[in-house]
Amino acid sequence: MELRNFFKLLLKHKYGLIAVPVVAIIITYFLVRNQPDVYSSQAQLATGIVDNTQQVLSNPITQESRIAQEFSNLMEMMRSKKMLDQVSYQLMIHDLTSERPYRKPSKLLLDLSDEARRHALEVYTNLYQKKQSLSLFDRDQNGLHQLLESMQYDDKSLLKTLLIYRAEASDFINVQFDAENPELSAFVVNTLCKEFISYYTSMVRENQRKAVDFLADLLREKQDSLNSKTKQLRQYKIANRVLNLSEQATSLYGQISDYEAQRQQALENVVSTEAAIRKIDSRFDPSDRQYMESTQVRVNNQIVQLNEELKQATDAYVESGFDESYKNRIDSLKRIQASKVLQSSDKYVFNPLTVKQDLVQQKTKLQNDNVIAKSSLRPINDELARLNQRFDALVPHEAVVGSFEKAIDVAQEEYLSILAKYNQVSMEASYSTRIRQVITAMPGLAQPSKKMLLVMIGGVVTFAFYVLILFGFFFFDNTIKTPKELANRTKVPVLGYLNMLSNSIIDFKKIWDTSEGSEKTKLFKNLLRSIRFEIDREMDGSKVLLINSLLPNEGKTLLAISLAYSRAVVNQKVLLIDGNFEDSDITSTVNPQIYIEDYLKGKVTADELKNAGLLNVWGNRGGDISLFEVKPEAEVNGRFEELKKHFDIIIIESSALNTLNRSKEWVEVADKVLGVFESGQNITEETKPNINYLKSIRPKFIGWVLNKVPDEDASSGRNK
Structure with missing residues (x-):
């Protein structure tokens, strides 16, 4: 579909496009005034x-x-x-x-x-x-x-x-x-x-x-839960005599660390003094040792006794938690022990060959230190065991107290969160x-009148609606109006077209013999000449031309008579045969003297045709009969061969193709077939088989003539 065709449709309805909106404007005005x-x-x-x-x-x-x-x-x-x-x-x-x-x-x-x-x-x-x-x-x-x-x-x-x-x-x-x-x-x-x-x-x-009420109730529940958990923790501490687990554990852990350090120091002293004593012993000669020990027996016994007393004092000092009173006694015993060591050193009798006085003194001092270190280990270990036992006893309490404190923290956090929300909602509730x-709305002034706007809208909307309706008809309109559309839809050449004449009776003699007439008549005459020329080229020496159509009343009779008259005008001897037994328009219009049935049956001889004029018209007697029912096909073909000798062209109008064999029997007789298609008709499922039939008999089927073309389409086609 071309946009130009749509504008042509609008132009065709130009008066309606003007009149309908004007009427709508008038009606709208009276409605809104x-x-x-x-x-x-x-x-x-x-x-x-x-x-x-x-x-x-x-x-x-x-x-x-x-x-x-x-x-x-x-x-x-x-x-x-x-x-x-x-x-x-x-x-x-x-x-x-x-x-x-x-x-x-x-x-x-x-x-x-x-x-x-x-x-x-x-x-x-x-x-x-x-x-x-x-x-x-x-x-x-x-x-x-x-x-x-x-x-x-x-x-x-x-x-x-x-x-x-x-x-x-x-x-x-x-x-x-x-x-x-x-x-x-x-x-x-x-x-x-x-x-x-x-x-x-x-x-x-x-x-x-x-x-607020909901949060207040919830806040009371959370407060009661917090107080209950706090009370349970307090009762547990009282029942188990737990004051502050963290501080108690820290104190015990500090004491344990101190005693661990003292025990480690004592062990190091024992090991170091024993190693030093062994080193000194290795440097003494056995004979020297015997000489020295024999002179120092009494002093050594005193030193041993002092060592025992010093050990007891050290144990008491450790067990008392390092009481200062025991510290003074230990210092006193160490001074006495030192004096005895010096006394023992004075009594040494050395071998004149060896000088080992310093080694003996060192050994004695190391022995004393070793005894003191060994004596301090036992009380330190006992105290460590006691402190660890107390520390282990705190562990179960720590787990229970920790769970209580965690539950209290969670309850306190929930309570504070709800308390904050409660305070906020309470403040919002008291706020306007x-x-x-x-x-404040006041009685307003009258708004600008919309009456004129409504009137204009009524006209514009009506105009647009009218155009929309026309476009709908145009868009869904599949009818054929121009030769180009017919050729494109059928894929068959179009030899020409004829415009629509408003005359009820057409005077062909006046059309061809004078130059007078309306523009439509002159256009019709020129278009007919063009069709005649195209047919002459397609006939190429053939003499029998059959004119039929897809459906009845598409203009076969008009075209057949027009072509016959246009041939006679150029001094050709023409025979026009009414082969439409269904609707014998030519016969009823002309009232011929000869009928095709009489000729086929031999009632009209060939000698009678010698004196025929330029334009000869044969009718038919009509009735429920077909061509080959009058005479067999072979005899019909023979009779038509005889006719070709006497006429320059034989034009036959047959019934439409929807009459089936009645039309197709004439196709078998004709040399060429010309189809007539009425403008404004659509190709339907009913007519498609007949179109395919015409296409199948090409080149006998020479093409279409589009008939009854409206004035605007005819003018458009002529300009092209």
């Missing part, structure tokens, strides 16, 4: 959602998605039926009690009796106070709802002109209502804002009260609601 003026009132609410000046107790919402969700919830709550019902009730209460109602009473309201009006007022007032909606299941309340609808005070009617939106990215919500009464528009806006703030405030405070009305 009595439309009342519209008054608009607007109020503004501050929500405190993104206003930092109101964020005293709670943190402001920073995420844009959450901000948008908060505003959306508030606006939907204002549009809810619960809020609008409160406004509806107040409007009805006002109109039922005031001498100046906002709207003219409806027919249903005027029909109410005084008792019914009092009842309606009572029900509306009761429902308003209880914030309840009308039940449509109740017959009485359903009637009151119909009364609201009749006054256009119901929620659906109010929503038609109610506009609630957020002012860009601000903290404010604008509420706007349009009505035919300025006081009505202001009343609806202010009432809705007041009812919404009241409802929202009560709902928030109720939720806060429930939250954030939503407030900052701008």
Whole structure:
């Protein structure tokens, strides 16, 4: 489909495209001329959602998605039926009690009796106070709802002109209502804002009260749990005489570390002194040792006795926890022991050959130190065992006390968290609601009239709708209107086309013999000449031309007569045969003297044809008969061979191809076949087999002639 064809279709309907919008504009004007003026009132609410000046107790919402969700919830709550019902009730209460109602009473309201009006007022007032909606299941309340609808005070009617939106990215919500009464528009806006703030405030405070009560109960439970766990820990410490496990364990661990160090030092002294003594012994000669020991027996015995006393004093010093009184005795014994060692040294009698006095003194001192070190090991080990036993006894208490303390920490953390939440909710509950009305709606001025706009919209919409309908017809129109479309759809050449003539009777003599006539007639004559030329080229010496079509009444008769007359004009001897036994239009129009059946049966001889004129027309007697039922095919072909000798061209009009063999029998006789296709027809599933048949007999089938082409398509084709 070409866009040019669509513009041609629009041009064809140009008067309709002008007339229909004009009619729509006129109708719209009469419909809106009595439309009342519209008054608009607007109020503004501050929500405190993104206003930092109101964020005293709670943190402001920073995420844009959450901000948008908060505003959306508030606006939907204002549009809810619960809020609008409160406004509806107040409007009805006002109109039922005031001498100046906002709207003219409806027919249903005027029909109410005084008792019914009092009842309606009572029900509306009761429902308003209880914030309840009308039940449509109740017959009485359903009637009151119909009364609201009749006054256009119901929620659906109010929503038609109610506009609630957020002012860009601000903290404010604008509420706007349009009505035919300025006081009505202001009343609806202010009432809705007041009812919404009241409802929202009560709902928030109720939720806060429930939250405070819940947190208070939970806080008491957590406090009781914390006190219970603390009391259990205290009782356990008292029962097991545990004061402070951490300090006790630290003290014991320090004492154990000290004794461990002393034991390690004593062990090192024992090992070191024994090694030194062995080293000195290895340097003495046996004979020298015998000489020295024999002179020192008494002094040594005293030293041994002192060593024993020193060991006992050391044990007592360790067991007493290093008491200073024992330390003085140990120092005294060490001084006496030192003097005895010196005395023993004075009595040494050395071999004049060896000088080992210093070694003997060192050995004696080392022996004393070794004895002291060995004596201190036992009390140190005993004390370590006692301290470890006390330390091990603390371990079970530490596990129990640790579990108690951990449970107390968890309970304390829960308690403090709930306490903080309780304090916050308590403060918020005592703080006034954030939503407030900052701008009160006032009776507004009349809005600019939209009557002219509605009239223009009515014309534009009607025009667009008309164009859309035409485009729909154009888009879904698969009919063939031009030779190009016919050639593309059938894949068969188109030899030409004929424009549609409005004349009921066509005078071919006048068309060909004079140059006068309308533009359509002249165009028809020129197109016919073009078709004649194309047929001559396709015939190429053949003489029998069959004209048929896919369906009846597509213009075969007109084309056949036109071609016959155009041939006679150029002095060709033409024979036009009406082979359409179904619908013998040529026969009924011309009233011929000779019938094709008579010729095929031999009633007309060839000698009678010698004196025939330029244009000869043969009819048929009609009836339920076909060509080969008149005579067999071979005889028919023979008779037509005889005709070819007497005529330059034989033109046959047959019935349409939907008559099956009646048309196809003529195809067998003809040399060439020409199809006629009516403009504006579509190729259907019924005609596709016949098209395929014509394509199968090419080159006998020479092509199409498109007939009855509308004037605009004919002019377009001629220009191309």
